[in-house]
Amino acid sequence: MSPTVALIPFAILGLLTLGCAAMMLFSRNVVHAAFWMLASMVSTAGLYLLLSAEFLALVQLLVYAGAVAVLVLFVVMLTLRRRADAVRPIDFSLPALALAVSFAALACFMVLSLVPAYPDSLPSVAPGVTELGLELFSTWVLPFELASLILLVALVGAVWWSGGVKRS
Amino acid sequence: MNPILVACLRVLAGLGLMLLNGVVLIYMLRKVLGHLHVRLGPMNVGWHGTVQTVADVLKLLTKEDPTPRAVDKALYFLAPAVVFIPSLAAYAALPFSKTWAMADLATGLLFTFGIMSLVPLGILMAGWSSANKWSLLGGMRAVGQQIAYEVPLLLSALPVVLMVGSLNLNDIVAAQDKLWFFIPQFPALLLFVVASLVELNQTPFDMSEAESELVAGFSSEYASMKFGLLFLSEFSNLFIMAGLTVTLFFGGWSLPFIPAQIQAGFAPIVFVAKTYLVIFFFMWIRGTFPRVRVDQLQQLGWKVLLPANLAWLLVTGVAVKLVEAVAR
Numbered sequence: 001m002s003p004t005v006a007l008i009p010f011a012i013l014g015l016l017t018l019g020c021a022a023m024m025l026f027s028r029n030v031v032h033a034a035f036w037m038l039a040s041m042v043s044t045a046g047l048y049l050l051l052s053a054e055f056l057a058l059v060q061l062l063v064y065a066g067a068v069a070v071l072v073l074f075v076v077m078l079t080l081r082r083r084a085d086a087v088r089p090i091d092f093s094l095p096a097l098a099l100a101v102s103f104a105a106l107a108c109f110m111v112l113s114l115v116p117a118y119p120d121s122l123p124s125v126a127p128g129v130t131e132l133g134l135e136l137f138s139t140w141v142l143p144f145e146l147a148s149l150i151l152l153v154a155l156v157g158a159v160w161w162s163g164g165v166k167r168s
Numbered sequence: 169m170n171p172i173l174v175a176c177l178r179v180l181a182g183l184g185l186m187l188l189n190g191v192v193l194i195y196m197l198r199k200v201l202g203h204l205h206v207r208l209g210p211m212n213v214g215w216h217g218t219v220q221t222v223a224d225v226l227k228l229l230t231k232e233d234p235t236p237r238a239v240d241k242a243l244y245f246l247a248p249a250v251v252f253i254p255s256l257a258a259y260a261a262l263p264f265s266k267t268w269a270m271a272d273l274a275t276g277l278l279f280t281f282g283i284m285s286l287v288p289l290g291i292l293m294a295g296w297s298s299a300n301k302w303s304l305l306g307g308m309r310a311v312g313q314q315i316a317y318e319v320p321l322l323l324s325a326l327p328v329v330l331m332v333g334s335l336n337l338n339d340i341v342a343a344q345d346k347l348w349f350f351i352p353q354f355p356a357l358l359l360f361v362v363a364s365l366v367e368l369n370q371t372p373f374d375m376s377e378a379e380s381e382l383v384a385g386f387s388s389e390y391a392s393m394k395f396g397l398l399f400l401s402e403f404s405n406l407f408i409m410a411g412l413t414v415t416l417f418f419g420g421w422s423l424p425f426i427p428a429q430i431q432a433g434f435a436p437i438v439f440v441a442k443t444y445l446v447i448f449f450f451m452w453i454r455g456t457f458p459r460v461r462v463d464q465l466q467q468l469g470w471k472v473l474l475p476a477n478l479a480w481l482l483v484t485g486v487a488v489k490l491v492e493a494v495a496r
Contacts, residue, residue: 031240032243042286058275066289069289077308129274
């Protein structure tokens with residue numbers, strides 16, 4: 001694929017991602033909201049694909065759309081006593097607003113401060129899976145292992161929390 | 169030729185294969201299960217009941233299509249499409265021969281798994297939107313088991329990837345020209361088959377539509393062609409998983425001891441024949457094993473398959489490194 005991204009598909013997918021995200025926020029049915037989130041994740045995978053990040057796109061599909069979103073749906077459906085409970089009013093109160101604004105500010109701050117500047121020139125060929133794997137397991141091996149350790153701790157904690165240990 | 173035209177033709181070929189596969193597999197399933205149960209299966213329409221499926225398809229197409237009043241309309245109509253589209257797209261990476269594939273992807277194996285991981289979504293959609301307790305239970309069971317077994321499934325394909333060093337399905341086939349991987353990777357094959365049976369909601373793991381408990385699980389409220397789509401994608405997933413088994417462990421479209429030039433002529437036929445043999449094996453299991461319980465299923469997944477997979481991955485990794493060291 002050429003280094004310049006085709007603008008029209010990119011714009012369509014970008015708008016789709018944003019539109020689905022907005023629909024997720026505005027839909028009053030929690031199950032519908034979860035499905036909108038999923039649609040947003042799938043169109044993000046499409047964006048990655050357009051940017052020649054094939055591996056990232058597939059992982060996005062496999063992990064976020066295929067597992068995380070499904071898990072969210074699963075939990076939502078499990079915790080609903082009746083189908084009618086799925087419809088909730090949107091909370092416009094002040095604390096909710098404050099929470100939303102502070103989260104948005106945090107996200108903006110992190111994006112602006114942590115993401116490196118966009119490089120002036122792109123490599124002519126997008127790196128493949130092999131290069132990605134080598135890079136991940138040589139240069140970035142320590143952060144990678146650390147992340148997996150944190151996830152493991154979270155997993156063990158979740159198992160303990162959900163009543164695996166008998167509390168006398 | 170125009171590349172867009174070629175792409176359209178390829179998608180159409182995939183669709184045709186999917187439909188034909190559905191028709192063939194329905195007949196095969198009824199015949200194989202019939203003979204396993206010491207009965208004849210369909211016999212009346214056509215020679216040994218061969219045209220029975222055509223009659224069934226016509227019936228399915230012309231049936232009344234009622235929509236229950238309480239369903240969540242949008243999701244209810246969307247669900248069959250969400251189940252159908254991934255299982256059509258999953259054909260894209262399967263190599264029928266060296267050149268016959270809808271797309272030759274560098275990450276073909278991952279693509280197939282990634283696309284297939286979207287199927288549970290449609291099933292959940294169908295189960296929830298049907299406004300029926302049995303549908304919801306069936307959908308929940310299907311998704312619970314499919315998410316749980318995606319991990320063992322991916323892990324059991326990994327040792328093969330380790331041996332080949334590529335995710336491209338054609339590279340995996342090419343690496344098996346001397347030795348099919350089911351010999352060195354037999355434990356991986358066993359783990360892969362068990363995990364894929366669960367992914368396919370096949371007996372002994374078909375709790376999601378357990379007829380005796382849940383009517384028809386997530387598809388209870390669907391009729392006519394909407395049911396047809398759900399059904400078709402189930403059969404097509406069977407073909408894809410069997411095709412993957414053949415590609416990963418049984419040399420794909422290649423045959424041993426026959427020169428490559430001669431093989432090239434009938435490679436797709438070899439691939440399809442092997443795939444149907446694997447499907448026959450899956451049906452054999454379906455006809456002979458009793459259904460396991462839901463809790464037994466999760467025990468098997470997390471306490472047996474996952475550790476076994478990790479252990480075998482470790483063994484393969486060490487072996488691959490040792491062979492490399494010796495070769496150097």
